[in-house]
Amino acid sequence: MNPRDAGLALEGLGKRFGETESVSDVTLRVGRGELMALLGSSGAGKSTILRCIAGHLEPDSGEIWIGGELMDQAPPENRNVGMVFQSYALFPHLSLRRNVAFGPERRGASRGKAADLADEMLARVGLLELADRYPREISGGEQQRVAVARALAIRPEVLLLDEPLSSLDQTLRRELRSLLRGLQRSFEATTVWVTHDQEEALTVADRVAVLNQGRLQQVGTPLELHTRPANTFVASFVGKMNLLPAVPEKGKPDTFRLPGGPALRAERDAVPAAAAARSDGGAGEVLVAMRPEVVQIGHPPAAPGFNRIGATVRRISFLGDRLEIELELTGGTRLLARGNTLFESLAREGDDVRLYWPVADTRILIP
Numbered sequence: 001m002n003p004r005d006a007g008l009a010l011e012g013l014g015k016r017f018g019e020t021e022s023v024s025d026v027t028l029r030v031g032r033g034e035l036m037a038l039l040g041s042s043g044a045g046k047s048t049i050l051r052c053i054a055g056h057l058e059p060d061s062g063e064i065w066i067g068g069e070l071m072d073q074a075p076p077e078n079r080n081v082g083m084v085f086q087s088y089a090l091f092p093h094l095s096l097r098r099n100v101a102f103g104p105e106r107r108g109a110s111r112g113k114a115a116d117l118a119d120e121m122l123a124r125v126g127l128l129e130l131a132d133r134y135p136r137e138i139s140g141g142e143q144q145r146v147a148v149a150r151a152l153a154i155r156p157e158v159l160l161l162d163e164p165l166s167s168l169d170q171t172l173r174r175e176l177r178s179l180l181r182g183l184q185r186s187f188e189a190t191t192v193w194v195t196h197d198q199e200e201a202l203t204v205a206d207r208v209a210v211l212n213q214g215r216l217q218q219v220g221t222p223l224e225l226h227t228r229p230a231n232t233f234v235a236s237f238v239g240k241m242n243l244l245p246a247v248p249e250k251g252k253p254d255t256f257r258l259p260g261g262p263a264l265r266a267e268r269d270a271v272p273a274a275a276a277a278r279s280d281g282g283a284g285e286v287l288v289a290m291r292p293e294v295v296q297i298g299h300p301p302a303a304p305g306f307n308r309i310g311a312t313v314r315r316i317s318f319l320g321d322r323l324e325i326e327l328e329l330t331g332g333t334r335l336l337a338r339g340n341t342l343f344e345s346l347a348r349e350g351d352d353v354r355l356y357w358p359v360a361d362t363r364i365l366i367p
Contacts, residue, residue, distance in 0.1 A: 001029040001031065003029070003063070003065040003068070003070075004065070004068040005068065006029045006030060006031060006032070006065065006068070007030050007031055007032035007033065007034060007066075007067065007157070007158065007190025008028075008029075008030040008036075008053065008064075008065065008066055008067075008158050008190050008192065009028070009029050009030070009063075009064075009065035010026055010027060010028045010029075010049070010053075010062065010063070010064060010065075011027055011062050011063040011064075011065070012025050012026070012027055012061060012062040012063070013025070013026040013027070013028075013049065013052060013059050013061070013062035013063075013064070014026070014059060014060050014061035014062055015045075015048050015052060015057060015059050015060050016060050021214055022045050022048045022214050023045040023048050023049055023052070023059075023214045024045075024214045024215050025061075025062075025215070026045075026049060026062070026211075026214075026215075026216050027062075027216070028209055028216065028219065030158075030190055030191075030192060031190070031206075032067075032188075032190055033188040033189070033190060034190060034191070034206045034207065035181070035184050035191040035193060035204060035205050035206050036191065036192050036193070036205060036206065036207055036208070036209060037192075037193045037194075037195060037200075037201035037204065037205035037207075037208045037209070038050070038192060038193070038194045038195070038209050038211060039195060039196070039198065039201040039208050039209065039210050039211065039237075039238070040196065040210060040211035040212060040237075041196055041212075041237075042196065043213070044196075044211040044212055044213065044214065045211055045213070045214035045215075046194040046195075046196075046211055047162055047163075047194060048214075049192075049194075049211075050083075050160050050162050050192060050194055052064065052072075053066075053079075053081065053158065053160060053192065054076055054079065054081050054083050054160055055071075055074065055075055055076035055079050055081070056076060059072060066079055066080065066081065066157055066158055067080070067157040067158070067190075077106075079157075079158075080154070080156055080157040080158070081156055081157065081158045081159075081160060082103075082150075082151030082152060082153075082154055082156030082158070082159045082160065082189075083151060083159075083160040083161075083162065084144070084147045084148055084151045084159070084160070084161045084162065084164045085147065085162050085164075086162055086163040086164065086166055086167055087167070088135070088140075088143040088144055088146070088147045089147065090135040090143055090146060090147060090150075091135075092134065092135050092136060093134075094134070095131065095132050095133065095134055096118075096122060096127065096130055096131050096132070096133055096134070096135070096138070096146050097115060097118045097119065097122065097131040097132065098118075099118075099135070099146055099150055100117075100118035100121050100122060100146065100149045100150045100153050101114035101115050101117065101118040101153070102114075102150065103150060103151075103153050103154040104117050104118075104153055104154060107154060117153055118131070118149070118153060119131060121149035121150075121152060121153045122146070122149055124149065124152075124183065124186075125145040125146070125148060125149045125179065125183070126145065126179075127142060127145055127146060127149070130142065140167060140168060140172075141168055141172040141175070141176060144164060144165070144168065144176060145176070145179070147164075148164070148179075148180060148183065152183065152187055152189070155187075156189060157190065158189070158190045158191070158192070159184065159187075159189040159190070159191040159192075160191075160192050160194075161180070161191065161192070161193040161194065162194050163194055163195060163196070164176075164180065164193070165177060165195075165197075165200065166195070166196075166197070173200070177200060177203060177204055180204070181204050193205065198237070198238055198239065201222075202222040202225070202226070202238070203222075205222065206221070207219060207220060207221055208220065208221075208222060208225055208238075210225065210233075210234050210237065210238065212233050212237070217230060217231060217233055217234050218230040218231070218234045225238045226238060226239060226291070227291075227361070228270075228363065229241070229289070229363065229365070231365060231366075232287060232365050232366075232367060235289055235363070235365060239291065240291070240292050240336060240338075241289050241290070241291060241292075242288075242289060242290050242291070242292060242295070242335040242336060243287040243288075243289050243365070244258055244264075244287065244288040244289075244329075244333055244335060245258070245259065245285050245286075245287060245288075245333070245367075246258050246259075246264065246285065246286055246287070246288045247259075247284075247285055247286070248275060248276075248286060249263055253268070253271060253275075253276035254266055254267065254268050254271055254276075256275075256286055256288050256364065258288070258309075258329065258330075258331065258333065259331045259333070260330050260331035261309065261329055261330050261331055261333075262308070262309055264288050264307045264309070264362065265307060265359045265362065266288070266359060266362040266363060266364050267359055267360055267362070270362060270363045270364055271364045272364060272365070272366060274366050275364045275366060285367060286364050286365065286366060286367070287364070287365045287366070287367055288362060288363075288364060289362070289363040289364070289365050290357050290361055290362050290363070291361065292324065292335075292336040292337055292338040293338045293339070294357045294358060294361040295335065295336070295337035295338075295355055295356075295357045296337070296339070296355065296356050296357060297325070297337060297339070297346045297347050297353050297354070297355060298346050298353075298354065298356075299354065300354060300356035301356070305358060305359050305360065306356045306357065306358055306359065307356060307357055307358075307359060307362060308354065308355070308356045309329060309354075309355050309356075310329075310330070310352065310353070310354055310355070311327035311328060311329050311335070311352070311353055311354075311355050312327065312328045312350070312351070312352050312353070313325060313326075313327055313347045313348065313349050313350060313351045313352075313353060314326045314327060314328050314334070314349065315349060316347070316348075316349055319338075321340075322338055322339060322340055323338070323339060323340070324336060324337070324338050325337045325338075325339075325347060327353070327355065335355075337355065
């Protein structure tokens with residue numbers, strides 16, 4: 001996608017603070033009307049990228065395109081960007097109506113028109129009846145709804161959400177997550193949502209960009225990140241992943257042998273070129289990767305297309321709607337299986353069991 005065709009485009013974005021490189025060579029395209037989540041742990045560079053997009057920080061390198069226009073040198077007021085902060089950042093001395101009307105007034109709307117627009121936005125977030133109250137008189141969840149209404153009132157080209165739900169309890173987070181996603185789709189706003197919460201990112205986003213120490217690791221749909229992680233960081237950070245050390249079987253680029261154990265297979269398109277090359281005589285371990293939820297316990301199907309291995313049950317944990325079972329393979333390697341409570345009738349701690357999972361759900365990663 002050309003930067004001029006994207007709702008938002010970052011080209012080689014970089015930012016340093018003294019000797020610390022906060023963001024390094026980030027190139028990213030967000031389609032018009034798309035919701036992109038920036039996912040990473042604290043210090044990954046997520047909020048720095050957001051502040052550069054908004055114009056509150058000047059990048060040291062790279063370009064920022066908003067709505068097809070180059071904006072990296074433009075002041076914040078010329079970027080048509082709406083921002084929602086984790087701390088709400090409402091004006092305490094203004095009513096909710098005046099808070100929401102503030103942006104349109106700054107952009108030239110009359111006080112009456114701005115108030116009408118504020119009432120429309122407050123109605124959209126379910127708070128019109130509280131329009132005359134002040135921020136101190138409403139709850140945290142209600143304050144965050146006002147912050148969203150204020151950001152959308154200016155009809156922004158790009159909407160930026162900086163950990164918008166992290167200060168709320170779990171029930172409120174789920175409620176507001178649904179509200180925000182609905183509003184984003186309704187306004188067709190190009191949106192960047194910063195979060196460290198994997199569930200949040202995978203639930204709300206059209207695509208997710210995973211960051212680690214200021215570097216982009218992978219961009220993809222939630223399903224792509226879950227089923228085809230690009231590297232071990234993404235595999236471990238986005239959900240749980242079993243990573244089993246193995247060596248390539250000579251002459252078989254889709255087959256990998258565990259230490260002291262059997263050979264496991266992966267589909268050819270799940271084997272990176274570097275791992276396939278090792279099967280032709282190159283040295284070095286790889287990691288056989290599969291999600292815990294694809295691992296089954298019991299008698300493997302007779303049909304081909306499944307990996308099969310023996311293991312000993314070491315621990316069974318009850319997780320409410322499912323069980324998590326920790327298993328030990330020959331040689332001491334451990335892996336997890338997750339399934340419904342039927343697992344409880346198939347295994348007890350200390351049992352020797354047979355495991356199987358589809359070859360199609362087996363990935364190969366380079367350590």
